[in-house]
Amino acid sequence: MKPITLALAGVLGFATPLAWAGNADLDAKFKELVDRSFKTTGIAQKERMIQLDFQKLCSALEAGEKVDPKKIEELRQAQEQTIRWPSDGKFLGNWKEGEKIAQSGRGLTWTDNPDTVNGGGCYNCHQMDQKELSYGNIGPSLSGYGKLRGNSEEVLKYAWRQIWNSKSFNLCSSMPRFGDAGILTEQQIKDVMGYLFDPESPVNKNHK
Amino acid sequence: MFKKQVLAVSLIAAVWNITSFGAFAANDEDARLKAIEAYRKQIADGNPSDLLAMEGEELWRTPYGPKNQSLERCDLGLGPGVVKGAAAKLPRYFPDTGKVEDLESRLMTCMEQLQGVERQKVIDSPWRKGEKLRMDKIVAYIVTESNGEKIEVDMSHPKMKEMYELGKRMFFYRTGPFDFSCATCHGKDGQRIRLQELPNITKQEGAAAGWGSWPAYRVSNSQFWTMQMRLNDCFRQQRTAEPIYGSDATIALSVYMAANGNGGVMLTPGIKR
Amino acid sequence: MQRREVLKAGVGLGVFGTLIASGLVQPRLAHAARQMENAFQAKSLEEALKAVGASGAAASNDIVLTAPDIAENGAVVPIELESKLPNTEMIALFVEKNPNALSAVFHFTPEALPRVKTRVKMGQSSDVVAVVKAGGKYYMTKKEVKVTLGGCGG
Amino acid sequence: MAAGPMRIRAKIDGETVNVRALMSHPMETGLRKDSSGNTIPAHYITEVTASVNGKTVLTAEWSGAISTNPYFEFDVKAKAGDKITLKWVDNKGESKEETIEVK
Missing domain, CATH: 2.60.40.2470 (SoxY domain)
Known part of the structure; x- marks a missing residue:
C-alpha cells in the first residue's frame, strides 16, 4: 500500500490564516491545545491533525461560521483537478471483491499496520445489497445502482468521480476521498464499481 | 439409520407452528429498529459493570501507592470523599489545580496527590491493564453512584466557558485522510452507522443521550469502557492521530458534550453493543 | 449496604482450586x-x-x-x-x-x-x-x- | 488468578424467590485467537449449583457458549431467612461460592 500522500490540494491548514471570525486569541489557544493533546501512534502520524484548506473551511462552515461562497467554489474547483481516471480506461472490476471492500471498515487506524488491506466501509453509510440488513443512512441508498442508471460512459464517470473524490462535486461532502486520499487503490475502486454496476451483483439482483 | 433421524427432525420442524418471525422486508426499517430496541431492553437488567463497581468500591477504600493512602479523601467537586452524584457534575473547574478536569483526570490528580501514584504511570498503562484496570473499576463505582442524577455541569467559571468553545472547535475539526470530524456523524438528527444510531450531540437531547450513557459495558467485547476510552476509539475510527489519555482536547470535548446535555439524566454505567 | 456483605461472605478458591495450585491434582482430573x-x-x-x-x-x-x-x-x-x-x-x-x-x-x-x-x-x-x-x-x-x-x- | 466477584440479588415473589446472579468469568471457548494470532485456551464455567439451606435445588451444565461475565436468573421455593448459595466450577478446577440470606 503506497504511503498516504497528503493530497496537497491546498496549502496546509496551519499556514493559511483562515481563522474563524473574530477570535484570534482563541485560535491560538486551540492550535496549542491540539498540538499538546495528540501524538503519533503506529501509522497514524500526528501530522494528521494538520488541516487541508477545504477541511478548515468546511469545519468553520459546519460550526456555523460565515464563509465566503466564492471561496467554497474556488476550493471545489481545485478538488476537481485531483480526479484520476482509470489508467487502462476500464471502470468495472470484480464485484465479488468489491463486496468484500464494501463490507470491510479496516485500515488506516493506529491499530492497523502498513500492510493492513484498507476497506471502503461503504455499508457504514449506504444501503447497497437489500438483503444486507446492517447498513447506514448517512449516504443515500445505492440499491439497484447499475440496474436503475445503466452503465453509459457518463454514468460510469460520475460514479468513479464520486468515489475518487466526492469533494469535487460538493466541497464539504461527508464522503471520504477514497482515491485522492489513497484510501483505496485504483483496482479496489474498480471492484467497488463492479459491485455497483455488474448485473450479477446482489446490489442489482436483489433490488426490488 | 442416521438419514431417518434427520428426516424426523426436519419433519418436526415443518409441523411446528413456530411463531415465524416473518420474513423481514430488508427495507422494513422501523420494525428492525424496534427489534433492536427490544434486544437492548432485554439485556439492560444485570449489567456486568456492577461486578467492576463492586471491586472499584474496594479500591476506593484501600490504601495504595507509595504514600499507602486510600482515595477516601479525594475531592471530586462536592467535597473530600463525596461520591454520590459527583460524576453528574463533571467536568468542572477545580480551584486547587486551577484546571478544568473530567472524572478520569481528576482521579489521576487524587491518585498522585493522595497516593503518590505518578500521573504519567496511569497515562502510559495499556488499556484494561495495570493502572488503567484500577481506573476502570474506580470509575465504574463512581459513575454508578451518579446513576439517575441530573446532568448539571457548572458553566459559570470563565475557564469552563473557554473549554466549551475549544471543545466546540474540536467537535467540528475535520482532518486526516477521511476528512471526518465528530460532527460528520454526530452533527445531524437520525444518522446511523450500520445499525448504530448516532446521537446528535449538537442538541440537548442527543448530547444527554450520548454523554449520559457512557461509561458503559460493551457486550461485543465484554469490556467496560470509560469516557476516555470511548473518545479514544472514536478518534481512532475517524482516522485522526491518537489523543493522549486525559489530554485537554478530550476534556474540552467532554465539556462541550456535557454542557450541551445539561438537564439530561445520567444512565451510567450503560450497556452497549 | 447490601453489596458489601456479599463480598465479605465470598469464599475464594474452592478446595479443588488450591489442590490444583499446589500441583497435586492434574487439571484434567479435576475437570468436573x-x-x-x-x-x-x-x-x-x-x-x-x-x-x-x-x-x-x-x-x-x-x-x-x-x-x-x-x-x-x-x-x-x-x-x-x-x-x-x-x-x-x-x-x-x-x-x-x-x-x-x-x-x-x-x-x-x-x-x-x-x-x-x-x-x-x-x-x-x-x-x-x-x-x-x-x-x-x-x-x-x-x-x-x-x-x-x-x-x-x- | 483468584475468581472475580459474584453478585446475587434475591427477591421474594409469593411462594418462591427470584434470584438474579452475575458472575465474573472470561468464559473463553478455546476457539478464539488473540491479537498476535495464538489461540486463547478454553476457560469456562462447566457447572453451577444452586442450593437452599444447603440442599441442592438446581444444577446447570454450561459450555463456553454462555456469554462472558455470565448472567443467570432462576426461581426457587424459599422464604425470608433462608440461605441461598450459588457455586460455580470451571474447566480449570477454579470455583467460587456465594451465599445470601433472603430478606
Whole structure:
C-alpha cells in the first residue's frame, strides 16, 4: 500500500490564516491545545491533525461560521483537478471483491499496520445489497445502482468521480476521498464499481 | 439409520407452528429498529459493570501507592470523599489545580496527590491493564453512584466557558485522510452507522443521550469502557492521530458534550453493543 | 449496604482450586466432567440432540422460548426458557449454527421452577432450540435469531 | 488468578424467590485467537449449583457458549431467612461460592 500522500490540494491548514471570525486569541489557544493533546501512534502520524484548506473551511462552515461562497467554489474547483481516471480506461472490476471492500471498515487506524488491506466501509453509510440488513443512512441508498442508471460512459464517470473524490462535486461532502486520499487503490475502486454496476451483483439482483 | 433421524427432525420442524418471525422486508426499517430496541431492553437488567463497581468500591477504600493512602479523601467537586452524584457534575473547574478536569483526570490528580501514584504511570498503562484496570473499576463505582442524577455541569467559571468553545472547535475539526470530524456523524438528527444510531450531540437531547450513557459495558467485547476510552476509539475510527489519555482536547470535548446535555439524566454505567 | 456483605461472605478458591495450585491434582482430573459431556462435544444439532437422547422429541407449544428477533451483537443474546409441561426434569439449550450446538443444560428438582434466564454467544444468525425432558419424554421448540454486525466493522 | 466477584440479588415473589446472579468469568471457548494470532485456551464455567439451606435445588451444565461475565436468573421455593448459595466450577478446577440470606 503506497504511503498516504497528503493530497496537497491546498496549502496546509496551519499556514493559511483562515481563522474563524473574530477570535484570534482563541485560535491560538486551540492550535496549542491540539498540538499538546495528540501524538503519533503506529501509522497514524500526528501530522494528521494538520488541516487541508477545504477541511478548515468546511469545519468553520459546519460550526456555523460565515464563509465566503466564492471561496467554497474556488476550493471545489481545485478538488476537481485531483480526479484520476482509470489508467487502462476500464471502470468495472470484480464485484465479488468489491463486496468484500464494501463490507470491510479496516485500515488506516493506529491499530492497523502498513500492510493492513484498507476497506471502503461503504455499508457504514449506504444501503447497497437489500438483503444486507446492517447498513447506514448517512449516504443515500445505492440499491439497484447499475440496474436503475445503466452503465453509459457518463454514468460510469460520475460514479468513479464520486468515489475518487466526492469533494469535487460538493466541497464539504461527508464522503471520504477514497482515491485522492489513497484510501483505496485504483483496482479496489474498480471492484467497488463492479459491485455497483455488474448485473450479477446482489446490489442489482436483489433490488426490488 | 442416521438419514431417518434427520428426516424426523426436519419433519418436526415443518409441523411446528413456530411463531415465524416473518420474513423481514430488508427495507422494513422501523420494525428492525424496534427489534433492536427490544434486544437492548432485554439485556439492560444485570449489567456486568456492577461486578467492576463492586471491586472499584474496594479500591476506593484501600490504601495504595507509595504514600499507602486510600482515595477516601479525594475531592471530586462536592467535597473530600463525596461520591454520590459527583460524576453528574463533571467536568468542572477545580480551584486547587486551577484546571478544568473530567472524572478520569481528576482521579489521576487524587491518585498522585493522595497516593503518590505518578500521573504519567496511569497515562502510559495499556488499556484494561495495570493502572488503567484500577481506573476502570474506580470509575465504574463512581459513575454508578451518579446513576439517575441530573446532568448539571457548572458553566459559570470563565475557564469552563473557554473549554466549551475549544471543545466546540474540536467537535467540528475535520482532518486526516477521511476528512471526518465528530460532527460528520454526530452533527445531524437520525444518522446511523450500520445499525448504530448516532446521537446528535449538537442538541440537548442527543448530547444527554450520548454523554449520559457512557461509561458503559460493551457486550461485543465484554469490556467496560470509560469516557476516555470511548473518545479514544472514536478518534481512532475517524482516522485522526491518537489523543493522549486525559489530554485537554478530550476534556474540552467532554465539556462541550456535557454542557450541551445539561438537564439530561445520567444512565451510567450503560450497556452497549 | 447490601453489596458489601456479599463480598465479605465470598469464599475464594474452592478446595479443588488450591489442590490444583499446589500441583497435586492434574487439571484434567479435576475437570468436573459434565454429566452430558459427549453431548457438549457433539458438533451438529442432530448429533447433540441424539447425545442428549432427544432426537425423537415432539414439537410442543408448552415450552416458552423467548429470544430477540434481532441481536445487535452475537456475544450476548438473552434467552428465557420456561417449561409449562408437568414434572419437568431438564431443559437443554442449543444454538444450531454454533461450532458445538449444545450450549447449556439445566436440571431441576421440585424445589425449583422450570424457568431460567441466561445469555449465550451466537456465531451467526441461527435457530435457537430448546428441549425439555418431562415425565421421561422429550419435547422441543425453536426460534430464529438474526445476528447483525453493528458498528463500523473496522 | 483468584475468581472475580459474584453478585446475587434475591427477591421474594409469593411462594418462591427470584434470584438474579452475575458472575465474573472470561468464559473463553478455546476457539478464539488473540491479537498476535495464538489461540486463547478454553476457560469456562462447566457447572453451577444452586442450593437452599444447603440442599441442592438446581444444577446447570454450561459450555463456553454462555456469554462472558455470565448472567443467570432462576426461581426457587424459599422464604425470608433462608440461605441461598450459588457455586460455580470451571474447566480449570477454579470455583467460587456465594451465599445470601433472603430478606
